[in-house]
Amino acid sequence: MTAVAAPAPGRAGALTFVRRNPTLTAGVVLLVLIGLVAVLAPWLAPHPEDAGTATHPFQVLRPPSHSHPFGTDLVGRDLLTRVMYGARLSLRIVIEVLLLAGLIGIPLGLVAAYAGGAVDQVIMRITDVFLAFPALLLSLAISFVLTPSVGNMTIAIAVTWWPWYTRLVRGEAASVITRPYVESAQTLGVSHTRVLFRHVLPNSMTPVIVQMSLDAGGILLTAASISFLGLGAQDPTPEWGLMVSQGAQYFSTQWWFVTFAGLAILLTAIAFNLIGDGVRELLDPRRVITR
Amino acid sequence: MKLEVRDLGVWFADRRVVEVDSLELDRGETLGLVGETGSGKSMTAYAIAGLAPGMGARVEGSVQLDGRELTTLSQGAWRDIRGRRIAMIFQAPISSLNPVFRTGDVFTRALQLHGASKAEARTRAAEAMRSVSLSPDLLRRYPHQLSGGQAQRIAIAQAIALRAEVLIADEPTSALDVTVQAEILEQLQKLRTEEGIATLFISHDLAVVSGLCDRVAIMRDGRIVERGPVRETLTSPQHAYTRELLAAVPRLGEAGNAHA
Amino acid sequence: MLEVRDLVVRYGPVVAVDGVSLSVPKGPAGFGLVGESGSGKTTIGRAIVKLVEPESGSIELDGLDVLGARGGDLKRYRKGVQIIFQDPDSTLDPRMRVRGAITEVLRAHGAVPRAGEAARVTELLEQVGLQADHADRLPHQLSGGQRQRVSIARALAVEPELLVLDEPTSALDVTVQARVLELIARLREERSLAYLLISHNLAVVEQLCEQVAVLYLGRIVEQGAAALVLSQPAHPYSRALRAAVPELSEQLPRPATTRADPPDPASPPSGCPFHPRCPLAIDRCRQEEPQLREVAGRMAACHRAEDAVRGQSEASDQRS
Numbered sequence: 001m002t003a004v005a006a007p008a009p010g011r012a013g014a015l016t017f018v019r020r021n022p023t024l025t026a027g028v029v030l031l032v033l034i035g036l037v038a039v040l041a042p043w044l045a046p047h048p049e050d051a052g053t054a055t056h057p058f059q060v061l062r063p064p065s066h067s068h069p070f071g072t073d074l075v076g077r078d079l080l081t082r083v084m085y086g087a088r089l090s091l092r093i094v095i096e097v098l099l100l101a102g103l104i105g106i107p108l109g110l111v112a113a114y115a116g117g118a119v120d121q122v123i124m125r126i127t128d129v130f131l132a133f134p135a136l137l138l139s140l141a142i143s144f145v146l147t148p149s150v151g152n153m154t155i156a157i158a159v160t161w162w163p164w165y166t167r168l169v170r171g172e173a174a175s176v177i178t179r180p181y182v183e184s185a186q187t188l189g190v191s192h193t194r195v196l197f198r199h200v201l202p203n204s205m206t207p208v209i210v211q212m213s214l215d216a217g218g219i220l221l222t223a224a225s226i227s228f229l230g231l232g233a234q235d236p237t238p239e240w241g242l243m244v245s246q247g248a249q250y251f252s253t254q255w256w257f258v259t260f261a262g263l264a265i266l267l268t269a270i271a272f273n274l275i276g277d278g279v280r281e282l283l284d285p286r287r288v289i290t291r
Numbered sequence: 292m293k294l295e296v297r298d299l300g301v302w303f304a305d306r307r308v309v310e311v312d313s314l315e316l317d318r319g320e321t322l323g324l325v326g327e328t329g330s331g332k333s334m335t336a337y338a339i340a341g342l343a344p345g346m347g348a349r350v351e352g353s354v355q356l357d358g359r360e361l362t363t364l365s366q367g368a369w370r371d372i373r374g375r376r377i378a379m380i381f382q383a384p385i386s387s388l389n390p391v392f393r394t395g396d397v398f399t400r401a402l403q404l405h406g407a408s409k410a411e412a413r414t415r416a417a418e419a420m421r422s423v424s425l426s427p428d429l430l431r432r433y434p435h436q437l438s439g440g441q442a443q444r445i446a447i448a449q450a451i452a453l454r455a456e457v458l459i460a461d462e463p464t465s466a467l468d469v470t471v472q473a474e475i476l477e478q479l480q481k482l483r484t485e486e487g488i489a490t491l492f493i494s495h496d497l498a499v500v501s502g503l504c505d506r507v508a509i510m511r512d513g514r515i516v517e518r519g520p521v522r523e524t525l526t527s528p529q530h531a532y533t534r535e536l537l538a539a540v541p542r543l544g545e546a547g548n549a550h551a
Numbered sequence: 552m553l554e555v556r557d558l559v560v561r562y563g564p565v566v567a568v569d570g571v572s573l574s575v576p577k578g579p580a581g582f583g584l585v586g587e588s589g590s591g592k593t594t595i596g597r598a599i600v601k602l603v604e605p606e607s608g609s610i611e612l613d614g615l616d617v618l619g620a621r622g623g624d625l626k627r628y629r630k631g632v633q634i635i636f637q638d639p640d641s642t643l644d645p646r647m648r649v650r651g652a653i654t655e656v657l658r659a660h661g662a663v664p665r666a667g668e669a670a671r672v673t674e675l676l677e678q679v680g681l682q683a684d685h686a687d688r689l690p691h692q693l694s695g696g697q698r699q700r701v702s703i704a705r706a707l708a709v710e711p712e713l714l715v716l717d718e719p720t721s722a723l724d725v726t727v728q729a730r731v732l733e734l735i736a737r738l739r740e741e742r743s744l745a746y747l748l749i750s751h752n753l754a755v756v757e758q759l760c761e762q763v764a765v766l767y768l769g770r771i772v773e774q775g776a777a778a779l780v781l782s783q784p785a786h787p788y789s790r791a792l793r794a795a796v797p798e799l800s801e802q803l804p805r806p807a808t809t810r811a812d813p814p815d816p817a818s819p820p821s822g823c824p825f826h827p828r829c830p831l832a833i834d835r836c837r838q839e840e841p842q843l844r845e846v847a848g849r850m851a852a853c854h855r856a857e858d859a860v861r862g863q864s865e866a867s868d869q870r871s
Contacts, residue, residue, distance in 0.1 A: 180641040187600045188705065189629035190659045198655070199644050327724035328695070438813050468587035469751060471813065473795035473806040480803060495725065498797035502804065525799055539729040541754035543796055544782055 024278020030271035038087035050077035051085035051238045061254045071256035074246065079256065082238035083264050089150065089239050090268060093223045094216050097158045105162035106201075106208065109169025113177060113204075114196055124170065130163040136222060143231040150239065153232035157222055161215070165208055172204040179203075206283055214276035217269040224265050240265050292318040292456045292489060293357055294339070300351035301331070301338050301513075308348070309334050310513045316457065321483055321490040323500035323521070325536070326510035332493045335510070336459050338362075339491070340379050341369050356457070375405045378450035382462040384442035388434040394442075395430030398449055405453060419452035420445070422485070423478055440471035447478055451486055458482065458490045464499065476503055497540055501525055509533050552577045552745060553599070553632070553713055558608035560594050560769075565816045567594040568605070569769035575713060575762075578745035583756035583777060585792070586766035589816050592749045595766075596715045599747070600634045601625075612713070630660055633706035637718035639698035643690040649676075649701050650686040656708045675704040678741075680734055696727035700734065707738070714746040720755065728755075735759060753796055757781045765789045768814055768824040775849025785851040785860045787829045823853070831855045831862075 018025045042048055046067070050056075056076030064071045070079035112123040130138075142156035176182060177200060185195045224241030226232035233239035235246070240261045247257030294316040301309035309331040316322050326332040337343045341361060343350045354361040356376060364372070373379075381387045389397060395416065402412035417427040423444040434442065443463055450458050460479065464472040480503060482488045494500050500507055501521050508518040509532065517530040528534045553575040560568040568591040575582045584592040597603045599610060601617070610617040612631055620628050636642045643652055653672045657663050663671045673683040679700040690698055699719060706714060716735070720728040736759060738744055750756050756763055756777060763777040765786065773786040784790045791807035798804070808828040814820060820827050826836040835854050846856040853859060 180636045180638060181644040183602055184634075184636065184642055184702065184705070185644070185655070187602060187629065187634050188656045188659065189626060189709065190655055194655070194659070199647075202646050203644070327726065440813065468813070469797075469804075470587060470791055470795045470806065470808055472797075473804045474808075476797075476803050477806055496797065497725075498799050501799050502797055502802055522801060535726055537799070539726045540799060541729070541732070541752065541758055542798070543754045543757055543793070 021278055021282055023274050024282060027271050027274025027278050031275060034087055034268055034271060035091060037084055038091050041084040041088055045081040045084045047078040047081045050081045053236050064256050070260040073257055079260055082243060083260050085238040086240045086264060090220055093154055094219050096154045097161060097219045098212050100158035101161035102165055105165030106169050109166040110173050110196060110201060112170045113173035114200065127163040127166045135160040136225065139222065140226060140229065140231050143226055148231045148234055150233045150237060153223060153226050157219060164211065168207050168211055169204055172207050173200050176200050176203045210280045210283055213279040216276065217272035220269050220272060294457055295355045296339065298352040299338060299354065301334050301343055302349040303347065308513050309338060311335055311515055314508065316489050316491055318489055319483055319487045321492060321504040323504035323507040324491060324493045324510060325497055325500050325507055327495055330510040331513035332510045333461055336461050336491060336493050340377055340459050374401050374453045376455060377457045377459065378453060378455035379459045380446040380463050383466050384439060384446050385434050385437060388442065390434050393431055393433055394445055398430060401449060402452055415452045419448040422451055423448045439467050440475060443475050444478060455488060458488050460490060461493045479503060497536055552613055554611045556609045558595065558598060558605050560598055560603060560605045567591045567769055571595060571771055573764055575745055575747055578712060578743040579739045580745040581760035582747050583760035583763035584747060584749045584766060585753060585756055585763055587751055589768060590766035591769035592766050593717055596634060596717045596747065596749050599715055600632060630709045631711055632713045633709060633711040634715040634717060635702050635706055635719045638722050639695045642702045643698055645690050649688055653705050653708055656705055660709055675708055679704045695723050696731060699723060699731055712745060714744060716746050717749045732758060753781055753793060768816065768819050770824060771843060773849065773851045780849055783860065785846050785849060785856045786853045787831050787859050788825045790859060831859060
């Protein structure tokens with residue numbers, strides 16, 4: 001059982017939490033800011049129509065200015081707007097991939113651990129097969145086959161990501177199943193389904209949660225990479241990776257095209273990574289607890 | 292040889308777990324420190340052995356071995372004392388041994404650290420093993436190849452070989468079967484009669500302590516609530532808690548046990 | 552009521568239980584299973600509640616075949632027989648409050664309509680000496696003794712006829728232990744409960760059981776009335792066990808086994824499993840495994856049981 005240094009209620013508690021978990025706090029603050037931008041984009045963005053199909057042939061490739069703080073792209077769209085809308089998209093993709101991969105991977109891991117025997121073997125071998133493929137290549141291939149779009153890219157990434165959760169959950173669940181409170185529930189006549197979902201699942205989730213928070217950054221970068229290669233989001237979708245791809249050839253002369261989208265990817269990935277590290281530190285049972 | 296503890300306090304953050312006014316151990320004596328969970332008996336032992344700071348605890352007060360203050364010693368100075376003057380054995384003997392080394396390697400290395408040559412170390416180790424009725428061949432085994440009783444005897448042998456003056460034993464038989472415990476207790480008694488080693492014996496088991504120790508100190512909530520020679524304390528306990536402990540020990544063969 | 556016959560349980564190459572037969576009568580009754588590590592006593596308990604599958608043998612509860620029970624029969628069995636584990640720390644789900652843990656059991660057996668659940672939970676908690684407000688606590692907010700009481704309350708929720716108690720107080724402080732043992736004795740009288748008490752502590756078994764079986768390496772070496780077996784053991788191992796129990800006196804318990812190592816369960820000794828450590832061993836002991844036979848009013852599996860008992864009574868004559 002992991003004991004966590006829980007914050008005391010009230011303001012004093014919040015400050016102590018910040019002091020004890022600087023990484024996590026920094027990551028959360030950053031992500032919250034990005035999240036606010038994402039949520040409020042339709043109201044904050046100066047030229048919302050530029051996130052869609054609008055084009056402005058007379059404002060092509062303008063450098064950063066008062067009316068266009070991030071400059072404009074090759075069809076004249078305001079880059080600040082597109083970067084802000086890109087935040088919505090990126091966060092959505094990360095959440096959807098995690099949900100989808102979790103929905104597939106976690107139950108599979110649970111069933112494998114609980115049923116054991118042949119079922120366990122079959123599930124784990126299938127998992128091994130998926131893990132044998134280089135993830136990026138596999139998701140690229142799947143995107144290609146499904147015709148590139150944001151939705152299909154999300155599916156493709158989720159398909160390569162679920163096996164990790166299956167493995168993690170299976171490992172943790174296998175150990176939880178041997179614990180006396182699970183045996184107690186079984187001997188008390190509680191049904192297998194209930195034991196699995198009410199006792200085994202909640203107590204097996206810790207490594208998965210940690211892993212998911214660490215994965216968020218990787219998923220973001222994978223999505224950006226796939227879009228960069230043209231197999232993900234398609235124009236006019238304001239996806240950061242796509243924007244970097246579009247702006248790459250103009251880098252030496254119109255630096256702003258690539259830079260702001262690239263910085264957005266960087267900052268968001270950093271935010272996710274800080275959160276991931278922070279969560280792992282927080283839930284590390286070996287952390288010296290001063291009660 | 293005299294071990295003196297005065298006003299010992301051990302703290303975890305702002306929580307005090309040990310508040311021992313005084314404790315003394317003379318040469319060849321066996322003192323039993325008895326208490327239930329949370330009584331602070333183990334932490335007292337760790338504080339005396341200088342292990343408390345490593346566990347994140349703060350130590351106040353004085354622990355003196357023949358006049359030398361131990362609470363302020365550097366880690367380097369502790370290396371001389373540990374093993375050589377103060378030895379310690381623990382509850383789960385096999386898990387306190389490094390699984391990748393043969394038991395004998397650690398044993399002889401400890402002796403060499405305290406000045407013996409390799410050959411001397413081997414001889415002394417073998418002698419010590421024989422005095423705990425074990426074959427020196429067992430030293431070639433890895434920890435997982437030993438039984439709990441054997442591992443504990445080897446730990447005692449180490450204390451003998453190192454010629455420690457004080458042995459601190461933290462619940463050394465609690466994890467062992469009762470038949471094995473009887474043998475280890477016999478071994479510990481020999482330490483006193485044959486080697487003259489003073490022992491601080493930590494336990495929750497009053498019955499074991501009563502057989503092994505000369506004096507006993509009962510601990511509760513970090514404090515010593517009663518102390519004295521074993522016979523007196525057990526036959527005429529002064530403190531209510533001591534009486535409670537005595538009453539709670541299930542006894543074999545008592546008339547009240549058989550039921551209708 | 553509970554009949555175990557020729558039970559054999561194997562863990563890979565190790566025979567943990569090697570042909571054990573015992574019977575626990577209808578309550579109020581206490582049957583003690585005594586032994587040290589490797590004796591198989593815990594495995595027998597686990598086999599009885601179907602946590603481990605035996606290789607051969609039979610277990611019957613009032614004629615119902617336990618090992619083959621499925622579906623409705625199995626559910627009925629789970630109502631009839633419950634187990635309390637040793638470690639109070641891991642016996643309760645750390646994420647579930649006491650109320651949830653007990654209610655879960657009530658619902659699994661449809662014992663009480665929803666409306667009556669809260670009342671039943673309070674009733675059960677009070678029966679084990681806890682208060683109604685303990686129901687809203689999480690396990691880590693309770694002491695070890697309280698957690699053990701909660702597991703007893705939970706087991707009682709199904710109104711079992713037989714409780715398997717696997718070292719129920721070994722992990723508890725001695726003052727807490729005394730109170731939990733009192734609780735068990737009281738429940739036995741109030742509910743006409745029968746229990747199989749598994750323990751290494753002879754005094755605890757003597758306090759709560761009329762019958763006792765002493766186990767060594769998966770076999771019963773002595774069996775009979777607790778008062779008799781524990782005060783005047785016939786089998787050399789039982790005698791060694793008794794002699795090893797520390798008592799509140801200035802004398803240390805005398806080891807009554809020879810200096811041999813404890814046995815390796817994966818390769819048990821030939822003939823009598825205790826012979827390498829037995830002070831009375833003769834050639835026959837190495838060659839022929841002794842069977843349980845009647846000696847001085849109880850059953851003992853020893854070729855020299857009569858000598859052992861005589862030695863005991865000689866020694867006690869000398870002392871008195």
